[in-house]
Amino acid sequence: MVRYQLAVAVSELEYAIRLAEYVRDSPFGEQWQLTAFTNPASLIQFLKGGYAVDLIAAQPAMLAAASPHLPAGVPVAAFVAAKGQYAQYDAELLQYQPLPELLQSLVALHGAVRSSAVRASSEGGASVIAIGSASGGVGKTALALKLANTAAKHGCRVFYLTLERWSALEVWLGAGDQFVLPEGEGMSQLLYHLKAEPDKAGAWLAQHRKRHSALKADFILPCDNEEDRYSLLPADAAAMVELLRASRQYDLILIDLQDGMGEIELSIWRESSLVLWLVTDDPSIQRKTELAFSYAERRWKEDFQSLSRRIRLVVNRRIVPAGGDEAEGRPPDMFTIKLRNGSRSIAAALPEAAEGRPSPAAVAASPLYKAAVERLFQQLVSEGGIRIANR
Numbered sequence: 001m002v003r004y005q006l007a008v009a010v011s012e013l014e015y016a017i018r019l020a021e022y023v024r025d026s027p028f029g030e031q032w033q034l035t036a037f038t039n040p041a042s043l044i045q046f047l048k049g050g051y052a053v054d055l056i057a058a059q060p061a062m063l064a065a066a067s068p069h070l071p072a073g074v075p076v077a078a079f080v081a082a083k084g085q086y087a088q089y090d091a092e093l094l095q096y097q098p099l100p101e102l103l104q105s106l107v108a109l110h111g112a113v114r115s116s117a118v119r120a121s122s123e124g125g126a127s128v129i130a131i132g133s134a135s136g137g138v139g140k141t142a143l144a145l146k147l148a149n150t151a152a153k154h155g156c157r158v159f160y161l162t163l164e165r166w167s168a169l170e171v172w173l174g175a176g177d178q179f180v181l182p183e184g185e186g187m188s189q190l191l192y193h194l195k196a197e198p199d200k201a202g203a204w205l206a207q208h209r210k211r212h213s214a215l216k217a218d219f220i221l222p223c224d225n226e227e228d229r230y231s232l233l234p235a236d237a238a239a240m241v242e243l244l245r246a247s248r249q250y251d252l253i254l255i256d257l258q259d260g261m262g263e264i265e266l267s268i269w270r271e272s273s274l275v276l277w278l279v280t281d282d283p284s285i286q287r288k289t290e291l292a293f294s295y296a297e298r299r300w301k302e303d304f305q306s307l308s309r310r311i312r313l314v315v316n317r318r319i320v321p322a323g324g325d326e327a328e329g330r331p332p333d334m335f336t337i338k339l340r341n342g343s344r345s346i347a348a349a350l351p352e353a354a355e356g357r358p359s360p361a362a363v364a365a366s367p368l369y370k371a372a373v374e375r376l377f378q379q380l381v382s383e384g385g386i387r388i389a390n391r
Contacts, residue, residue, distance in 0.1 A: 004110065007046065009037040009058035009066075010079060010095070022099045027211045027218065028107075031157060031249070040065035047071065055110045057093065060086055075109050104206045107249065126159075126250045127386045128241060130268045132257040133278040134288035139316040140278055143350065144256040145172060145215060146373045151252050151386065152216035154377070159209075159244050160219045162256040163237060163264065165229055167222040173212050186221040187240075188228040194239050201243055218250070234267035241271040252386055261292040266300060269307045274380065279346075280317050312347035314376070348376045 006023075010016055016036040023034045035051075037043040040062050047053075047069040056063075056070065057077040063070070063086075070076060078086040079095035086092050091109045093102060131144045141162070148158045162169055185208055193201040209218045223229040244253050255272070257265050269275055279289050296304045351368040380386045 004032045004054040005052050006032050006034050006106065007037070007043070007053045007056045007058075008034060009040070009043045009056075009062040011038060011059060011062075013038050015095075019099065023103070026100075026103075027206075027209060028103050030211050037062070044069055055106060057106055059095070063089065077106060077109055100207045101203060104203050107206070107247075108202075126245050126248075126253050128245065128253045128255065128272045129274050129276060129380070129386070130255045130257055130265075130272040131276045131278065132261075132265060133259050133285075134261070134292040135285060136259045138259075138278045138280055138285060139350070140259070141168075141172060141256055143276065143278065143314070143316065143373070144254050146369065147377060148217040148252075148254050149215055150370075150373050150377045151254075156251040156386070157249060158217040158252045158254060159250045160215070160217045160254050160256065161240065161244070162219070162222065163232075163268070164222075164256060164258050165226075169219070169222060173215065173219075186224045188223045188225045190220060190240065190243075191223075191228055191232070191236055194236065194243065202247055205243060205247065206249075217254075232264060234263045237264050238267045238271055241268065245271075261296050266296070266304070266307070269310065272310060273386075274312055275307075275310045276314050276347075277311050278314050278316050280315060312380075315346050315349045317352045318349040348372065348379065350376070 008016065008019060010019075016038055020034055020036055023029045023032065035046065035053075037046065037058075043058065043062055044066050047066055053071065053074055055075055055077070057079060058066070059079045063076065063078060075090045077091040077093050078089045080086060080092045081095065083092045083094070091105070093105050093109075095102075129147075131140050131147075133140050141164075144160060144162075148160045152158050189208070190201065190205065193204045205220070209220055211218050241253060241255070244250060255268055257268060277289070279285050293308070296308075300307075350372045351366065377386070
């Protein structure tokens with residue numbers, strides 16, 4: 001995964017060490033690499049050397065000395081004791097503030113200044129892909145996690161958000177201390193901040209999001225109070241997606257939906273670039289899909305018809321014949337779902353994933369499944385559902 005380069009220059013060695021240790025041990029370190037300097041000469045030598053740098057934060061004296069060498073287009077923040085004296089820089093940040101808030105401010109500055117390097121959807125934020133199905137047990141989570149991992153390996157910064165009522169995320173990612181909800185963690189607390197303290201929700205997310213080393217994606221823990229998930233409103237779900245998009249920390253947001261079709265699912269469709277809808281060759285699953293879409297057509301009429309253009313049907317657990325067309329990722333034209341507004345051909349066919357041994361390793365265990373998801377990822381990139389630009 002490509003990491004951004006942060007150059008920090010302060011005269012206090014102890015402060016530089018403390019900052020470096022915090023970055024190394026925090027989720028910030030997954031996306032940023034810190035290079036610290038304690039004198040102007042070393043900063044100038046670094047800048048003159050032409051090393052890659054995406055953000056510079058330094059004390060005013062250091063910036064003044066290095067001014068002739070500051071690279072164009074790179075945001076610069078001045079570390080100050082009080083704001084209002086160094087407006088010539090992109091931002092003035094209080095040097096002595098809690099490190100999570102300081103780093104969040106640096107991230108926000110970088111996100112606000114950079115433009116062409118952002119992998120953006122048409123709305124100017126991350127690409128959002130929802131993954132749904134008419135019934136459970138068809139492989140939504142397996143696909144969501146493998147697609148997240150595939151995108152991350154291509155350099156995307158990915159957030160995985162599960163909106164399932166009964167989430168088994170700890171089974172997929174491995175039980176451990178990170179799944180024991182301490183006070184102030186999880187989706188319940190995020191929803192509280194979005195409603196009661198919306199101005200603090202972004203800082204809360206930056207501090208409490210989790211990162212899985214094998215998955216290579218960020219996530220938050222599920223609700224620790226089941227009632228919070230059951231009482232979730234469509235506006236709440238949309239607000240979480242908008243918060244993630246507005247953070248500009250992610251190129252791709254993957255949303256694992258509750259199976260079925262309701263107001264929450266439709267609200268997420270509105271926020272999404274594409275909707276991957278999973279079916280199987282089981283006639284009962286196909287029938288449930290037809291019933292779900294027919295219900296949505298009657299319930300939401302033109303709204304659903306417009307949103308349905310974002311649907312990409314994906315057939316999971318397809319038996320792959322040796323050397324057949326599907327081994328090359330070409331689904332048969334004969335497979336369609338008949339709806340009132342016509343039939344839909346499938347966008348991709350995936351073989352059985354190794355779901356019997358759920359773990360990060362098992363999600364990626366099947367070479368055929370891995371190759372099929374890679375092809376699906378490339379297809380989504382080619383049609384603009386996932387946008388990749390050079391940093």
